[in-house]
Amino acid sequence: MHPTKITFYERFEPIILSGDKTITIRDEAESHYVPGTRVAVHTYETDRWFCDIEIGSVTPIQFDALNEEHARQEHLSLKDLKAVIRDIYPELDSLYVIEYRLISASQAG
Numbered sequence: 001m002h003p004t005k006i007t008f009y010e011r012f013e014p015i016i017l018s019g020d021k022t023i024t025i026r027d028e029a030e031s032h033y034v035p036g037t038r039v040a041v042h043t044y045e046t047d048r049w050f051c052d053i054e055i056g057s058v059t060p061i062q063f064d065a066l067n068e069e070h071a072r073q074e075h076l077s078l079k080d081l082k083a084v085i086r087d088i089y090p091e092l093d094s095l096y097v098i099e100y101r102l103i104s105a106s107q108a109g
């Protein structure tokens with residue numbers, strides 16, 4: 001069964017809902033999303049649903065290969081993106097870029 005839920009840190013909710021953040025970078029454990037499927041997005045902190053996304057693609061990437069295009073898709077500077085990734089995954093070099101598009105959001109979001 002493919003995964004149908006993903007969590008994001010609450011601080012990223014506004015930028016996800018704006019449609020400006022179109023990728024997330026995760027470890028192997030969270031790499032099993034299937035392109036074309038709908039996934040419910042919840043906050044990591046309180047498990048509150050705030051939107052649904054459709055998965056576009058899942059692509060392996062090495063930390064050192066992260067570039068300005070990934071940063072643009074994350075709506076961060078490359079320096080900040082690398083810092084966020086290193087904060088979440090301190091020792092991990094093998095990562096996955098999950099591309100998505102917003103398909104529906106909560107009224108309150």
Ligand SMILES: CC(=O)Nc1ccn([C@H]2C[C@H](O)[C@@H](CO)O2)c(=O)n1
Nearest residue numbers: 007008009012024025026074084088
């Ligand atoms: C539990 C967990 O790992 N949750 C995550 C992981 C990543 N993100 C965000 C942070 C960055 O914008 C990208 C890159 O990983 O995805 C997150 O919100 N929650």
